[in-house]
Amino acid sequence: MLRFVLFSLIFSFTVQGQILFSEYAEGSSYNKYIEIYNYSNETINLDDYILKSFTNGSSTFENLFPVGAFIEPGGLYVVASSQADESILSQADYTFQYCCGNGDDAYALMPISSLEQDFNSDSAIDIIGYPNTWQEGLGWDAAGVEQATKNHTMVRKSNIYYGNYGNWPMSAGTSPDDSEWLVLEQDDWSNLGFHEYDGGVEIVFGCTDSFALNYNPLANADDGSCEYAELFGCADSTACNYDPSASSSIFSFSNTDSNMTIAIEVSVGLSINLEIGDVFGVFYTNDLNELTCAGSAVWNNEALAIAAWGSESGLDNGFVPSEEFTFIVKKIDGSMFLLDSSMNSMPPFSSTYEPNGFGQVLSFSIVSQYFDLENCDYPEEYYDCFGNCLNDADGDGICDEFELDLFENSMSNNYIINNIDLLGRDVSVDQNKNNILIQLFNNGNVIKKVIIK
Incomplete structure (x- = not known):
């Protein structure tokens, strides 16, 4: 009609x-x-x-x-x-x-x-x-x-x-x-x-959010098409400057003119307690001796294939033939871990990078936590982000890891050369010099003396 x-x-x-x-x-x-x-x-x-x-x-x-x-x-x-x-x-x-x-x-x-x-x-x-x-x-x-x-x-x-x-x-x-x-x-x-x-007005559909990349100042009816720049920053929840809205630039990579497919079976991922939403990344070592991502994929409790991208001629943007793989996993809380991998080397698989080749991970093990030093600020060991001790049983401001327990440390290999008091005066000890003398003064008078043998 x-x-x-x-x-x-x-x-x-x-x-x-x-x-x-x-x-x-x-x-x-x-x-x-x-x-x-x-x-x-x-x-x-x-x-x-x-x-x-x-x-x-x-x-x-x-x-x-x-x-x-x-x-x-x-x-x-x-x-x-x-x-x-x-x-x-x-x-x-x-x-x-x-x-x-x-x-x-x-x-x-x-x-x-x-x-x-x-x-x-x-x-x-x-x-x-x-x-x-x-x-x-x-x-x-x-x-x-x-x-x-x-x-x-x-x-x-x-x-x-x-x-x-x-x-x-x-x-x-x-x-x-x-x-x-x-x-x-x-x-x-x-x-x-x-x-x-006619709508009574001229309607221009588009992105009406001025903060979006594709903001259209002429639009007066938002069509849901707004696009936003990906915010790179510290995505590690264990860091002091953690930003829950940020993405880790560590896992950014570029598609090149060749790649190799690496297969990861479900059992391999579950063996290191992966959770849905964790991200796998495969890394090469660039000319500056830095680990650089050449491909990543999200774990979904099923067999996974990652494309590891190769370097283009004259560029340093991916793997070169025969280069070994480094794997890093980013947990859903943003923390990252360096993995040790065992690769299948039996044909048709290759344990190193081969353009258009195939790889298979046989097993993973966690080596250590990996820190995003480029984007994140981490507290010193034994301290939180505010400089407080993580462990301080006696509340004296000295972390337990730095406390010296005299009774649990042998003094047999130590030799006391000299004893002085708080005023810098020599103090003689009747016992042998391998003892420790502690004296408590009050108005210049010794009120208590302790000898640790």
Whole structure:
């Protein structure tokens, strides 16, 4: 069938599906239909939507669109009674006998997620009628016309570019000026098959976030396309400057003109207690003798293949033939560990890098924690990020690791050359010089003397 849609809307970016009711007719006999308009610039799959009705003041009826039904950008989709006039059926895309109520039944477009749920206006993308004010046999008023939803045809104004999201009172208005609808006489189907749409403003879809890389200052309708720069920083939760929003630049790599595929079986990953979300990286040693990532993959508790990228001619951006592999794993908390690996060297596998070759890891073992010294600041050993001892049993500010227990350390190999007091005076000891003398003074007088033999 041929349909015409008049619109002055300017589209500039892809937008998620947006549809609304463009026309509604509650005509004589079975001459009833609902027209749906796609005002986006992408094809709308109606499998994602459901047409619901609130009937007789209490019952919810659900009408699924035929599988695979869709609406082209700027196109229309007409749902009609299967016994309607031929002029209506010639425009219809989907029919069923009891479409589309008797003027006192509310109809709503809802997402498919509301399937098998009671009629709830809050879930509506667009709605005609209002269950909260339902009265048996009476239609709802609109544009100052009493019972406009009964025995009338209603056409959406061209400057309405969004559904009403369940707010029928706002959509209906109280006068021709504040209503979203034009109310026509019963059996006036002169607008069926086309919809004039201008939105009232020039709509430019795009990214409206000024912090995004692809921010469009001309856009006034965000389409979810915003792209953001990846924030590199310290992603290690054990570091003092840990940033939970940061990504570790250590695992950044570039695709080159050749690679080698390395297989890691599930049992190999589980042997080092990998968790879903951990990241494997394979590293080469660059010309500065630094470990550099040449490929990575996320562990998902299943067999894994990592592409190890080779160096391009004249560049230092990947593995060279026969170079050995170094593996590092980044846990989901950001901490990293250097791994020792055993590689399969039996053909067709290679234990070192070969362009377009295949590798297989037979086993992993954790060697040590790997620190991101480029991006992270770590506390000194035995201390936290604030300079406090991790272990200080006596609370004296000296870490237990630095405490000297005289009774647990043999003095047999030590020889006391001289003893002095706090004033620097020599103190003689009657016992042999391999003893330690401790004297406690008060006003220059010795009040206690302890000899440790």
